[in-house]
Amino acid sequence: MSSPYISNTDADRQAMLEATGVASAADLFFEIPESHRDPDLDLPAPLSEFELIRELRELSLQNASLDDYACFLGAGSYNHYIPSVVRHVTGRSEFYTSYTPYQAEISQGTLQTTYDFQSMVCHLTGMDVANAGMYDGSTALAEAALMACRLTRRSNVVVLDTVSPIYRDVIAHYMRPQGIGMSVLSPDSLAVTDADACVIAQYPDFYGRINSLSSCADAAHEAKALLVVSADPVALAMFKSPGDYGADIVVGEGQTIGSPTTFGGPYVGLFAAKTRHLRQMPGRIVGKTTDDQGREGYVLTLQTREQHIRRQTATSNICTSEALVALASTAYLTAVGPQGLAHVARLCYHKAHYAASQIAELPGYSLPLEGPFFREFVVQCPRPPSEINAALLDSQIIGGLNISDSIPNGMLLCTTETNTRDQIDRLVDALKDLA
Amino acid sequence: MTDTTPTQPNRPTLMDLDSPGARGTTLPELDVPASDLPDDGLLRGDLDIPEIGELGLVRYFTGLSKLNFGIDTGFYPLGSCTMKYNPKWHEEVARLPGFANIHPLQSPESAQGALAIMYGLQDLLAEITGARAVSLAPLAGAHGEMAGLLMIRAYHEEHGEGETRKKVLIPDTAHGTNAASAKMCGYEVVTAPSDPHGNLDVEALKELAGPETAGLMLTLPSTLGLFNPRILDICNAIHDAGALVYGDGANLNAILGRVRFGDLGFDVVHSNLHKTFSTPHGGGGPGAGPVCAADSLADYLPAPVVYRDDSGSGPQYRLGRPAKSIGKISAFHCNFGVVLRAYAYIRLLGARGMRDISENAVLNANYLSTRLQEDYLLPHKRTCMHEAVFSASRQKALGVRALDISKRLMDYGFHPPTMYFPQVVPEALMIEPTECESKRTIDAFVDAMKAIARESETDPDLVNTAPHTTPVSRLDEAQAARHPDLHW
Numbered sequence: 001m002s003s004p005y006i007s008n009t010d011a012d013r014q015a016m017l018e019a020t021g022v023a024s025a026a027d028l029f030f031e032i033p034e035s036h037r038d039p040d041l042d043l044p045a046p047l048s049e050f051e052l053i054r055e056l057r058e059l060s061l062q063n064a065s066l067d068d069y070a071c072f073l074g075a076g077s078y079n080h081y082i083p084s085v086v087r088h089v090t091g092r093s094e095f096y097t098s099y100t101p102y103q104a105e106i107s108q109g110t111l112q113t114t115y116d117f118q119s120m121v122c123h124l125t126g127m128d129v130a131n132a133g134m135y136d137g138s139t140a141l142a143e144a145a146l147m148a149c150r151l152t153r154r155s156n157v158v159v160l161d162t163v164s165p166i167y168r169d170v171i172a173h174y175m176r177p178q179g180i181g182m183s184v185l186s187p188d189s190l191a192v193t194d195a196d197a198c199v200i201a202q203y204p205d206f207y208g209r210i211n212s213l214s215s216c217a218d219a220a221h222e223a224k225a226l227l228v229v230s231a232d233p234v235a236l237a238m239f240k241s242p243g244d245y246g247a248d249i250v251v252g253e254g255q256t257i258g259s260p261t262t263f264g265g266p267y268v269g270l271f272a273a274k275t276r277h278l279r280q281m282p283g284r285i286v287g288k289t290t291d292d293q294g295r296e297g298y299v300l301t302l303q304t305r306e307q308h309i310r311r312q313t314a315t316s317n318i319c320t321s322e323a324l325v326a327l328a329s330t331a332y333l334t335a336v337g338p339q340g341l342a343h344v345a346r347l348c349y350h351k352a353h354y355a356a357s358q359i360a361e362l363p364g365y366s367l368p369l370e371g372p373f374f375r376e377f378v379v380q381c382p383r384p385p386s387e388i389n390a391a392l393l394d395s396q397i398i399g400g401l402n403i404s405d406s407i408p409n410g411m412l413l414c415t416t417e418t419n420t421r422d423q424i425d426r427l428v429d430a431l432k433d434l435a
Numbered sequence: 436m437t438d439t440t441p442t443q444p445n446r447p448t449l450m451d452l453d454s455p456g457a458r459g460t461t462l463p464e465l466d467v468p469a470s471d472l473p474d475d476g477l478l479r480g481d482l483d484i485p486e487i488g489e490l491g492l493v494r495y496f497t498g499l500s501k502l503n504f505g506i507d508t509g510f511y512p513l514g515s516c517t518m519k520y521n522p523k524w525h526e527e528v529a530r531l532p533g534f535a536n537i538h539p540l541q542s543p544e545s546a547q548g549a550l551a552i553m554y555g556l557q558d559l560l561a562e563i564t565g566a567r568a569v570s571l572a573p574l575a576g577a578h579g580e581m582a583g584l585l586m587i588r589a590y591h592e593e594h595g596e597g598e599t600r601k602k603v604l605i606p607d608t609a610h611g612t613n614a615a616s617a618k619m620c621g622y623e624v625v626t627a628p629s630d631p632h633g634n635l636d637v638e639a640l641k642e643l644a645g646p647e648t649a650g651l652m653l654t655l656p657s658t659l660g661l662f663n664p665r666i667l668d669i670c671n672a673i674h675d676a677g678a679l680v681y682g683d684g685a686n687l688n689a690i691l692g693r694v695r696f697g698d699l700g701f702d703v704v705h706s707n708l709h710k711t712f713s714t715p716h717g718g719g720g721p722g723a724g725p726v727c728a729a730d731s732l733a734d735y736l737p738a739p740v741v742y743r744d745d746s747g748s749g750p751q752y753r754l755g756r757p758a759k760s761i762g763k764i765s766a767f768h769c770n771f772g773v774v775l776r777a778y779a780y781i782r783l784l785g786a787r788g789m790r791d792i793s794e795n796a797v798l799n800a801n802y803l804s805t806r807l808q809e810d811y812l813l814p815h816k817r818t819c820m821h822e823a824v825f826s827a828s829r830q831k832a833l834g835v836r837a838l839d840i841s842k843r844l845m846d847y848g849f850h851p852p853t854m855y856f857p858q859v860v861p862e863a864l865m866i867e868p869t870e871c872e873s874k875r876t877i878d879a880f881v882d883a884m885k886a887i888a889r890e891s892e893t894d895p896d897l898v899n900t901a902p903h904t905t906p907v908s909r910l911d912e913a914q915a916a917r918h919p920d921l922h923w
Contacts, residue, residue: 003788005520005713006795007873013795016802016874025794028801028818031664032694041692042562046785049524056779060533062548064541067532076766077539083460085489089496091526097505099516100719102853105905106845108446109503110718113496116449119922123483129921132719135574138766146619166766173762177588177621210477240479253766263549264539264767265574266721278919284719289915292900296445297907301915307577307615308856312624317615320575324717334449334492335459338482343462353470372473389542398541421466 064398066261070423072355074376074414075206075401076137076164077264078256080234080344081418082332086258089331096324100284104299110323111298114286117330124236125250126243127272132284132321137253138167140269141200141230142174143282143316144249147273148198148226149180150280150315156181156195158225160216162205165406167230171200190216192223198249203231203242207369207412208352208376210235213245221246233257233270233329235374237338238345249273257341258332259325268325279305282316347417348375351424355415358428364435368407376414378407382435385411395430397423450923452495453485459492502906503718504850510876514822514853514865515610515658517688517710522783525714525776534775539767543753549771550752554741556725556778563781563789564684564704565697566727568757570736571769576685578764579705579724580616580652585761586703586728586735587650587679588620593759600649600678606635608659608857613652613683622649629859633659633815637668644676650702654683656690658857658865659815660800660822670700679703679731687711688869689797689821692790696727703728708770712777723773734759739768795870796821799877803868806881810888814860822867826860835891835898837862842909843890843901847883 008016013025022028029037047055066079073079090096094109101107101114114132121130134140145157157175159168161184168184175182185191192199199220204210213229220227226248231241234256242250254268255261273281279302287301307314336344352375360367364382379400381388388411389399400413415424472478487495504511511518529535537546557569573579584603591600603617604627614624627643630636635653644651651673656662663669673680682696682704688711696704708714709722716722728736739754754768784792797820804813804823811825827837841851841864853865868877890898902908 003784003791005522005784006791006870007876008795008799012874013798016798020798020801020805022801022818025798028797029662029690029693029793031662031818032690033664033667033699036667036694036698038693039565039695039698041786041789043559043786043789044782046788047782049522049783052779052782053524053528056528056552056775057531057533059548059551060528060531062546062551063533063537064545065532066536066538069545071538071541073538073540075540079536079538081462085460085492087530088493089500092497092500093507094500094503094505096715096717097507097521098503098718099511099513099518099716102513103504103841103845103851104910105842105902105907106502106504106850107718108906109499109501112446112448112499112502115922119448119450120484122922129919135578136766139574139578139764164766166763169763170765173585173764174619177585177619179621210473212477236479237482238479239477244479260535261538262535263537263546263771265765265770266772267766268720285919285921287915288920289911291907291910293908295907297910299910299912299915301912301919301921304916307611309611311611311614312618314611314615314618317577317581317612317619318575319577319612320720320722322717322721323719324715325721327718330449331492331496333484334487334495335489336462337457337459337486338484339486340458340460340462341482341484347463347465349472350465350469351467354467357470372477393542393545398538398545401540417463424467 069396069398070419070426071398072400072413072415072427073398075412076166076253077261078416079261079418080256080416082258082260083335085335086328086331090324090328095327101300104297108297111286113327113330115288115298117326118286120330120333121270121272124233125231125272126241127250128275129278130272131281132286133323133326134269134271134283135322136265136267136269137230137251138170140251140271141167142171144228144251145171145198145200146174147249147280147282148228151277152197152225154195154197155179156183157198157200158183158185158192158196159200161186162207163200163202164206190219192219192225194223196223196225198226198228200228203229204235204374207378208373209369209371210239210374211371213242217246234345234348237341238349248277254325254329258328266322266325268322268329280315283318284321344417348415351415351419352377355413355424359431362432362435365431375416376412379411379413380407381409381411384409388434391434392430397427397430448923449495450485452487452491455486457486457488459487459489509848509850510872510880511850512852512866512868513850514867515685517867517869519713519869520871521713521715525779528779529772529775547752550741552775552778553769554743554752556774557741559781560706560725560727564706564727565695567730568733568736569725569727570740571725571774572737572764573705573724573726574765574770575722576705576707576724577612577616579726580612581619582726582737582764583681583703583705584616584620586732587681589735589759589761590679590732591649600647602647603649604643604651607859608657609652609654610658610685633661634663635669637665640669641672644673644678646677648676648678650679650681652681652683654685656686656820659824660819661815661817662820666699685710686821689793691793692786693793697729702731708773708777713780714773714776721770721773723770735761737761737764792870799868799870799872803866803877803881807884810885822865824860825864827862827864830891831862833891833895835895837864839898839901840887843887843898844883845902846904849880849883
């Protein structure tokens, strides 16, 4: 059976071969060394669309879907409700079958929605300028650290130990090849020197706590270093923005606003900064301008920062902006609006506090950390969290992240607006039985 | 004749549609007791994003989508980007709750189906590229380049040559990302020249390769759409110098089932799933850039790699880390949604389907190239692979640039080719039809290009002021850069 994705018929191919003056299509590959040409590929026999949909659906049923399980797992990927309308926007094939809007005249859709995205990221983070998007929150943070090094001409970064260990790992792999050092410090003993390019904080922090960023900002700025913040966009509907605290670069994970968890990707990294740092930003940037008849329109701009023009002197090697995921974020924020996003944030907050207070009452369980938190909190369990999680799974509950390596028998639990009171009560009951 | 079209005001932005009090969706009410809020000093005031009803939202985004050109709209021969058709059923599969709504940190036992697909794609890509092992971790092509170079770097460090091998050789035809990736990995870029036939100059390369060389980054077929017949000499020369060969697999589409990178001696290659394996480009992402490694580099692959254990009653899949892994380069496993679509694509087509892709992609490009040579200069008159790179230098002499021809193509209903790349060809027009397009479509495109060639002689002004039929005409990019207006 021939491929449905190839439009030529045998007659077309014959006509093209004749016009090209080639006897057979195989002859077109004559420059490939004969000794290595035409390997036998050992691939599974092809299947029809029907058979594959059936097979893939069966595989999908081997996964515990958050539709069927009560999920209390966060740690960088969050199960928020996505209004149906968001999928209908991203499902417009004029959006999803296009590419990077190099030709502005026929790409105004992608360009204008990107301008809207940049605008919303600026308002959420409290920053002046934002780009079109990065791969994910972790790589956005690593690129922000590199940008801080370029801006300050310094080659060490200070990362707070309350930043996600997953993100710290990614940052380290981006710093090392360029000879940039990385110090991991506690916020309580934060010391910044004139060798440090930036202080990197997470807001809310990895353990879910929300604290003022003022002391971090002061410590960084006194040493003429920058404050780089990895912020959660849902929390920003409820809490002061990093910009309010004087942050210089703010990044974040855009998955939480409009994209499903999808086993880790595709996501989109948010990236925003102060205007004076604009020309050191990585990634695509869209700007508004006018055409030769004075009509407003949008273009990719400030491209002299980018790899296709600057090659090795570019601000980054990045080309992709995760445009479709950014579009989902734009549509999501439009659907929920400022009041809706604040409502989602409050639901997360109150449900997390309800769950935490119920669990704290259970014999053997305690809350080892103090201070205000948003939608995640740490519980110290009477048994290894790995055992508890295995048992919870049997009750259709996905438990929290096992963080025993930093807090003995520590579990990082998360609630969002998708966790009903019934789910939380079921979790509490199950934990009680597992004590 | 008077123009009866009413004057259109500027298109509103999202913020222009702000209707305070409007709601675009509904959300549940609080069903648990409210807790005290933290100190006021921590809380934010207003959030300045628009309020719009659901219908207004739908009309806004639908209206904007109509201003976009996509593969579903028409022919999109953007060279080097492999804008092939994106099968519709993939979108349905990707939305199954067991794929879309699974958490990256949930236990492997509760995600065996997803891990089986990741393992499956690793296997398929290893077979297609002739690799020993594959990691799906890189989230884009340039991310794959970075991963591959970090692997090469780790290899040299392991062999005590990390401090001496500080240079990466990159052909003058390479994508800009290659050089930018090398820089991000702490390498100095050394440009390797092309010969008059458009091939990487092997003798010059031998001169450049030495004890300071960490590796060569080579796109095969090249960005000129050409297969280098001396590829084995190139890999040998690099290996003789103690360096490694990195393959940029951006153009893998041309050689699917015809030759494998691993068999030729490449140590690592990345594949752009959004190009070769048909996952939607999404207006600039998401993509994915898995890295496929030979024996030499398999132990250095980025984490995670999915492993299969057959010791129990059925196969069990787990996430693991190769022995000398360069570690994690993003927060989670991979762009799973993209991986899933690529897996579905390869499984539907099989080995025969892979060869049909390369056959039709290369035949389409050569046919297009043959038909256009009368009117446009083809700098390298050879059999091409998946794309043909023309020069608009004849038209330039008449005052019409590659840019102008590109803009005029829009009036004929086509997306323009890639322009001004590779930089070694003046006024470059890089045309990649892909295997998906029919002779009929290619003929229509060629006819338009021929018509534009005639217009360039008879009415260059018509071409130079194009496009004439698009929602906006040429936009002032200089103004955009001089006075950045980046948000509302």
